[in-house]
Structure formats: structure tokens, C-alpha cells
Amino acid sequence: MRKLLTSKWTKVAVFLVSSIPFVLLCTGLLRNDLGINPVETLQHTTGDWTLRFLIFTLAITPLRKTLNLPELIRFRRMLGLFAFFYVVLHFLTYLGPDQSFNFSGMWDDVAKRKFITVGFAAFVLLIPLAATSTTGMIRRLGGKRWQALHRLIYVCAILGVIHYYWLVKSDVRKPLMYAFFVGILLLWRVWNAYFRRKGKAPATVRSEVSTPTNLPAEKTFSEL
């Protein structure tokens, strides 16, 4: 397992798998095969994948600790960047077909519509996270500050779910499912922090030192 997780090919595989929704959207677009309302398909699909990748990203730390697989950290940045990639596409499908690239109309909408306000806020808050995702930026910011900044992803995930919940008309099953996953992953962190403060961390990483990656800041943000 460890070998598999540390192989560079696994990373390539995760990248390729994460790109599949994008590739499918592109081929669907080229084949004019995105359903009867292609614009809506693009909006919903990219929105769904944004939330899913936020959840995947948030799942890394709990999984590392509970399964004792510190190597999983290697995939977190990539998953987070995929969340950002899909939210950019999601935003463009709104700015383009919906708003005809008219920024003033967009601002009116952002100010007036609660569900767009929170969705837009989540998008904006993800920008600094994507911008500071490089190793150089981690070093420049210092682990502690970088970590504090990147806790914004909790806010983004919550806002993203609210955005979806406020959008649907009456069938809230899907937004609630996302809320459930985000809730579990955030509660785990609360629970974990509580026990760590009491000095008996319930889940510890077996060996921080063995974290096999070339990121110098790895140790500090592994606590996230």
C-alpha cells in the first residue's frame, strides 16, 4: 500500500482520473451531446465536481490519520487544485451563457441573490488558496501562516453547500448529502482538536518523519 501511495505513477493516475469529468464535458461539447440543456449540464456538472473535490481534499487528513497512511498527503494539493479548476469552469459557465460576460449585470446578481452571493464568496475565497499552493509560497508564508490561511477551505466547503441548498426548489436530497459529508469531515477535525488539547490524541500519524515527499513544509501542515 505504502509503495503504491508513494509511486509517482499513482500521482499521474490520480491526475488523469480527476481530469475525466473535464474530458467528458469537452467531448460532450464537441459531439453536441450534453443533454437537452447543455448550458445547465455544464453548470451542474462543474458545480457538482467542485463540491466533490472539496470533499476529497477535506477527506485527506482524516483518512491519513485514521488509516495511518501519511503518504496520502501527496494528493491533497492536486485535489484542492482540481476543486479550484472546476469552480473556475463553473464560474465561467455563469459569467458566459448566463450573464453574457456582462460584469455589471453579474455584480447586481451577486449582490442581490443570496445563493449567488455565497457561491461567489466561496469562489473568491478559493483564489488565495490556489495562488499559495506552490511549495515556494508555502515556504514564503511559513507553515503556520500558510496553514491558517488554508483553513479557509472549511468556509468554502460550507458556503458551497449552502449555495447548492439555496438553489434547489424543493428536493434537497443532493445538497443534504454534500452537507453530510462536509459535516462529518469538519466534525472529525473538531473532535480531533478537542482530544489533542486534552493531551490524548485519538488518532496519531505513525511517523511524521517517514512522510515521503520532497516538500519541506510537509511536517508543519501535516497537522491540518
Next chain:
Amino acid sequence: MLTRRQPELTYADVTPKELYTNRRKLLRDIGIVGAAAAIAGEGILSIASPNLTAYATSKLNFTKGRFSTDEKVTPINDVTHYNNFYEFGTDKGDPAKNSQNFKTAPWTVSVEGEVKTPRKFSMDEILKLAPLEERIYRHRCVERWSIVVPWIGYSLSSLLKTFEPTPKAKYVAFESYYDLGQMPQSRYTGLEYPYVEGLRMDEAMHPLTLLCVGMYGETLPNQDGAPVRIVVPWKYGYKSIKSIVKIKFQEKEPPTTWNLQASNEYGFYSNVNPNVDHPRWSQATEHRLGELFSRKTVIFNGYADQVASLYNGMDLKKYH
């Protein structure tokens, strides 16, 4: 009224069936769903899946009616595979998928309430009550998508006029058929059933208001409200109630399903109005199926000349 007359060109000719039956396989069949499916609880792309199923419709004999728009008619495949009929599920592809075995015969529509002699109509009686007309109407959903549909039917007033309402009759209430056994998907849709709607008497008697039994030259497909529905083209789509079994004259403003679900979002009148936003989204523009960019929404969905006078002196923001 059901005839075997072959029109020179049917709407089915517009989009050959083999062209659209074999599409969309690739996206849905690719099995790399993995963790995504676990989270999404469904396929990799939430595409309104047009599993083109044949629908049992038969040709109707009709004449070209009044009030038709010359805008481009939306392809029948889009209209039949992208719509809301929450009794059959909340996804736009659900009605086509889940309504195929819906039983629409025998069918009776009961007209009751504040009338001298209530009576029940069989479907055959409804089809013979007045000459059928084709009316090509714009149809605007509150969700911002819009279509252009060649409906077939006659003004609802033709039916209502055969009754002698009491002086108390100020509104007309409608009720859809409901059977949980035939509509199991309705259980999780967040709405109360049977679906109910209503119109003020003058709205119901307006010649634009259609008692609709068909579209695209044939009887209504199940997913579009077979065998008989109402079409009110200047109001948001949810006012155009499907598969009706009851029409009731009454004194009080009837409750309406979406208003019961969220009264601040869906008013009784629900006239298409770009100046009155839905609380959660703008109604200024709409997405006409088949077009890339949004277009401006027109007040009363472009039927202001015919219907604006019904609302003279009314605050359309308050009575939205």
C-alpha cells in the same frame, strides 16, 4: 376526433428517431464512477438522460388556431425529455423515464363546485366538445428555461361556458391526478399531492387559456400531462397544470401547490414578469432551449396585448 389522417409532414420528421436514440451512450456508460458515485449517488455526469422511449400518442385532427407565435418551435424531443412533472421525479429527464406506464384511460374530468349542474366528462366527450386548434405558444418556466410548443386544444372557456356558475363562482381550481402507486418517485420531491392550481374566473375564461389535449400534431405524451392539461402561456409553467381530473368553481382563491411549498417565492398569479424577481434568482432573462446566450424575458411572456388589462390597477409586485 382521433383520425388516421396523415399530415404531409409530422413533427417527428424534424428529428429522425435513429439520430437521437443512439446518442448520449458514451457519457453514461463510462464506468469510472468510483468515489464520485459514492458521493454523488448517481452517474458521473448528471445529464438529463434522454433514453428515448416511444410514447403512445395518436394523431389528432385540428385546424391552425389563433394567437400562434411565429417563433421557432422547440424540437419535440427537447419538449418531451426536458420538463418538470414532479409526480414522476425532480430531474428534468425523470418525467419521460418514469411516466411511460402511466394509465391515462379511462379518464374522467369532474367539473363541480359553484355550478348549477356539476358533471363528469369522459376523455371522448372532452375531445368532441369543441373543434381542436393548434396554438403555438411560448412557455416560460420559473427556473428560467423557455420553449415554444405547438399545443392542441381549445379555449378552456368553451368548456366552462357549458356550465351555469352560481354568483359565488369567482375562481376556478384545478387538481391533477395522483396515485402514489403509479408515481412512487413523488414521495421525495418535497411537494404535497395531489398537485393543485387555480385561476381567477376572468383568467380562466380568457381565450388564450387552453384546455390542452395534444401537442406536435398528436395526443399528449404522458410526461407532458396526458391526457388533458391546462396551458396558460402568460404565466410561469407551473400554473399550466398537467393531467387534470377536477375543475372546481369556487368563491375563494384556491390554494396552489408551489405557493403552499414556499409562499414568498410563488404567488397565486405567477405572471411572467422580468421586473419581479424570484427571491432567489433574477427573472430578467431566460434561457431558450437550443440557444447559447440568455435572452430578455418579456412581461406577460409577450402576451401583454391580450392579458395586461386583466390586471389593471393591480400592484404586480405585491400580487406576483
